[in-house]
Amino acid sequence: MADSLREQQLCMAGHIRDPQANPPPPGIEARRLAVYRQLFFGNLQSLLAGSFPVLHASLAAEHWQALCEDFYANHRCHTPLFTEVGGEWVEYLQARTDQPDWVAELAHYEWIETALLLSDAAELEHDPEGDLLEGVPVLSSLAVPLAYAWPVSHIGPDHLPGEAPPEPTLLLAHRGAGHKVSFSRLAPLAHALLVALQDQPLSGRAHLAALAGAAGVEPAVIEEQGSALLLSLKAQGVVLGTRCDQAGASPLSSGRNEESAAAW
Missing domain, CATH: 3.90.930.50 (Outer Surface Protein A; domain 3)
Structure with missing residues (x-):
């Protein structure tokens, strides 16, 4: 039972992260899965937009959306803390060599302020x-x-x-x-x-x-x-x-x- 529940949770998490690449878990209405996806992904987008306002404003809407979707689907964060997601975003952008170089540098510049504010x-x-x-x-x-x-x-x-x-x-x-x-x-x-x-x-x-x-x-x-x-x-x-x-x-x-x- 425990293994079955874990498999269902992983299946649902994979689908919410990337619905195009991962099939939905059986027995859950598509409309409800879409609500979960909107809640989770929407919260992430809002968090990143608030933490990196200049980068958000400087990129075209579709460019920003594509980066957020790929980050959500493929980047594996090493921290469960919302306050440290910004550092993960910077790390992700630094690895995206297909982006203009100023994108990762601007993100780091915006992130360092938050890092110093929260530093203990x-x-x-x-x-x-x-x-x-x-x-x-x-x-x-x-x-x-x-x-x-x-x-x-x-x-x-x-x-x-x-x-x-x-x-x-x-x-x-x-x-x-x-x-x-x-x-x-x-x-x-x-x-x-x-x-x-x-x-x-x-x-x-x-x-x-x-x-x-x-x-x-x-x-x-x-x-x-x-x-x-x-x-x-x-x-x-x-x-x-x-x-x-x-x-x-x-x-x-x-x-x-x-x-x-x-x-x-």
Whole structure:
């Protein structure tokens, strides 16, 4: 009996997901199955449209419908939580290589705001008064450097790009006071510094020296500006202070409201 019930449930779920590819379970009126399909799929469409309003408005209605139907039919979500379906949608679009590249990037740009709003990530233990050059700067878990090939902050139904610009769009997404998420434009070196802070536990001076080496200039050339940038990021709550555990600080041991740019 249990096996029979499970088979009926799987049959019904398959039909609701994709009625063209899966026959309906026997004994259930087609009209009732259509109601279930409308309820389940309609809820998904509404959820995605509300979570990705710019993407929804930027795609033709039939294009959006086709993507939603294919996502519903073929993508297997790894979470049962409605709040995490947006991340699954982004993952799905990133795998759809037949779509314009800006589609997945715009979806990610819209999703990151929700991800930061809902984040409950704990901050690393840190010293808020630590020396940002001598110590290991701690980047807030609510600050994310972003890089896009497409100008995602300007894409919309009245502005659909035909080709990617020569320069990438570099942004910082950050959840600050009052749970407000803001996006700031970044200069290339500022973006590179934030990515380095995210990836490697080095001292601030070591990070700046590495960036100077990559740019082919002497460390002294950018250290003053870099130190000022670190202090500015700390004032904004993007950098929290320095690690209490200074392991890795030495380079020898390691082997939608858009705000003004963090220029460097």
